[in-house]
Amino acid sequence: MPTDSTSSAPLVAIIGGGPAGLMAAEVLAAGGVRVELFDAMPSVGRKFLLAGVGGMNITHSEAKAPFLSRYREREPEIAALLADFDAEALRAWIHGLGIDTFVGTSGRVFPTDMKAAPLLRAWLKRLREAGVAIHTRSRWLGWNDEGALRIATPEGERQLQADACVLALGGGSWARLGSDGAWVPLLEQRGVEVAPLRPANCGFDVAGWSEHLRGKFAGAPLKNATLALDGEAPRRGEFVLTEHGIEGSLVYALSATIRQRIEQSGSARVYLDLQPDRTLEKVEALLNKPRGSASMAKHLHRQLGLDGARAALLRELTSSEDFADMRRLARAIKALPIELLHPRPLDEAISSAGGVTFAALDHNLMLRALPGTFCAGEMLDWEAPTGGYLLTACFASGRAAGLGALRWLRQRGAL
Numbered sequence: 001m002p003t004d005s006t007s008s009a010p011l012v013a014i015i016g017g018g019p020a021g022l023m024a025a026e027v028l029a030a031g032g033v034r035v036e037l038f039d040a041m042p043s044v045g046r047k048f049l050l051a052g053v054g055g056m057n058i059t060h061s062e063a064k065a066p067f068l069s070r071y072r073e074r075e076p077e078i079a080a081l082l083a084d085f086d087a088e089a090l091r092a093w094i095h096g097l098g099i100d101t102f103v104g105t106s107g108r109v110f111p112t113d114m115k116a117a118p119l120l121r122a123w124l125k126r127l128r129e130a131g132v133a134i135h136t137r138s139r140w141l142g143w144n145d146e147g148a149l150r151i152a153t154p155e156g157e158r159q160l161q162a163d164a165c166v167l168a169l170g171g172g173s174w175a176r177l178g179s180d181g182a183w184v185p186l187l188e189q190r191g192v193e194v195a196p197l198r199p200a201n202c203g204f205d206v207a208g209w210s211e212h213l214r215g216k217f218a219g220a221p222l223k224n225a226t227l228a229l230d231g232e233a234p235r236r237g238e239f240v241l242t243e244h245g246i247e248g249s250l251v252y253a254l255s256a257t258i259r260q261r262i263e264q265s266g267s268a269r270v271y272l273d274l275q276p277d278r279t280l281e282k283v284e285a286l287l288n289k290p291r292g293s294a295s296m297a298k299h300l301h302r303q304l305g306l307d308g309a310r311a312a313l314l315r316e317l318t319s320s321e322d323f324a325d326m327r328r329l330a331r332a333i334k335a336l337p338i339e340l341l342h343p344r345p346l347d348e349a350i351s352s353a354g355g356v357t358f359a360a361l362d363h364n365l366m367l368r369a370l371p372g373t374f375c376a377g378e379m380l381d382w383e384a385p386t387g388g389y390l391l392t393a394c395f396a397s398g399r400a401a402g403l404g405a406l407r408w409l410r411q412r413g414a415l
Helices: 020-032 046-051 064-069 073-081 089-095 117-128 183-188 209-217 249-265 280-287 296-304 308-316 322-325 326-334 387-409
Strands: 011-015 034-036 101-103 108-111 132-134 139-143 149-153 156-160 164-167 192-201 221-229 234-241 245-247 268-273 334-341 350-358 373-375
Touching: 011 020, 011 046, 011 350, 020 034, 020 117, 020 164, 020 387, 034 064, 046 117, 073 387, 089 108, 101 183, 117 132, 139 183, 164 308, 164 387, 183 192, 209 308, 221 308, 234 249, 245 249, 245 334, 249 268, 280 296, 280 326, 296 308, 322 326, 326 334, 373 387
Parallel strands: 011 034, 011 164, 034 132, 164 373
Antiparallel strands: 101 108, 139 149, 149 156, 192 350, 221 234, 221 268, 234 245, 268 334
């Protein structure tokens, strides 16, 4: 058996130390194989830790059907992964690390202390006790002519002939944390189908805000607002005006559809409701109240509470004719059109869409073109909104890849 150790147990190499790679390592170590994990960064779980800044949203308590619907066109594939390790199983697993969780008012699930670091520390301790060898500052470079893994380390390049390999290299967002998409050409050169990486859970650019809006309101939040796309139910939440356009949780919830419409039509229009708790008729009635000598800005503030960024955005996206006609102005307040031209760059996105297609994988998440090589996590071709859905599928896919590798080794008589 070709390994670089004298042990008789098969060796599985894991490339990538995020949640998917670490979960694969746990499953494989429990299955009786030797596990060596390699990560290019100085420490593992860097993007995981960043996701925990401000509160570690680990999963969601939503019912099964709406939970699965968050994965959109990839719902069947992700449902198969979550059938064995769903949100409840993930919570139980976290509890097994000695970390309690709670459900927030939004239905999102958090560790009790809201932090990612204690969970990661407890997990790494358990992995090391299970015999997992973790190598940092170790970048995967592909394969040599004999099929051995090429690993660049501080001591020089290492050639590793493993019995199986799990790739969990992340997507293409946050290159400074290790998810740089550098793996794409390495797999494509081996005949693996990879859908182009595109930004997901991202902000979007408009044609250009005025100097006034950029200078005074870039970074301003709009809370308790509603955004809607044509043909879709409106969503309520908050977002932020940026120097280039809009971003924030409410925008992220719509980002997949917005991006797809931009790809199809060159732009996408969202409609902002600045008064979601008032009907169109009520807004119009309030606007038609006498304002005497008060300015229109004062009138909007007094009757509707519109000021600051909301009032500036209303001025930005309407005409003088709209302000002269209270019916037209009321309609604009209830459905203010914002034309979005393109997503922000991939490296600014929270996550990425695209990746290794499911057609390139078998039911064990093994690459059909590269037997013995498995893929997991965000490098697969799926996407999900924020709210715990991303992490849940990353954990589940890592577990599935680990179990798939064990099955493959058993079939070959290695275990």
